[in-house]
Amino acid sequence: VCLTPPSRPRGMRSRALLSSFALSLAAVALAGCTDDGATSDATATSPSHEAAALTITDVWVKAADTGMTGAFGILHNDSETPVTVVSASSDVANLVELHETVADATGEMVMRPVTGFEVPAGGELELAPGGDHIMLMGLVDPIEPGEEITIVLTTNDGSTLTATAAARTFVGANETYHGEATMPAPTTEAP
Ligand SMILES: [Cu+2]
DSSP: OOOOOTTOHHHHHHHHHHHHHHHHHHHHHHHHHHHHHHHHHHHHSOOTTBOTTEEEEEEEEEOBSSSEEEEEEEEEEOSSSOEEEEEEEOTTEEEEEEEEEEEOTTSOEEEEEOSOEEEOTTOEEEEOTTSSEEEEEEESSOBOTTOEEEEEEEETTSOEEEEEEEEEOOSOOOOEEOSTTSOOOOOOOOO
16 A cells, blocks of 8 residues: 655655555565466476376476586376386586496496386386486586476387476486596406
8 A cells, every 4th residue: 555645755655665665575576476377387287299197296306507417306107007208308517317326336326327217007107316216417508406307218118208397406316427428437456
């Protein structure tokens, strides 16, 4: 409610400014609500060629400035046959690989590419830091916390699953990578 007449500019100025500031905040909040609604509607719409049997929930990506980062979530298979994710892609990275994390000969946890993530019939597979994950390599731009990125998964029957991953700050998932993108690790002495 604006009760400020233009007849008393000196004494009322600060209150008038506060009032208009509050109105601006309200307008921003309303605009924010509208945007969120539109985004949710768009996300809920299923693209064609969607892999009906396979869904993914709790999708997120580790925020990172450069280099590589990991994406995680829980794959659910509602069908009576196993479904295998065979590849992934995203506009935010030059190369996307499917990785597993294993202990190497020295006991260090390292990650390496695999040919697929098999999700058992009627079951699920968790992609998590320290385990199986989607590796985004050669980031095109920094991935900021709160940002949402799109990852497309392709399954063994040729269908695709589009996932929206929200970026969050995470201190883990720093496993050493022994893939082709880095120099081969020097041979270390056996224990
Ligand atoms: Cu990895």
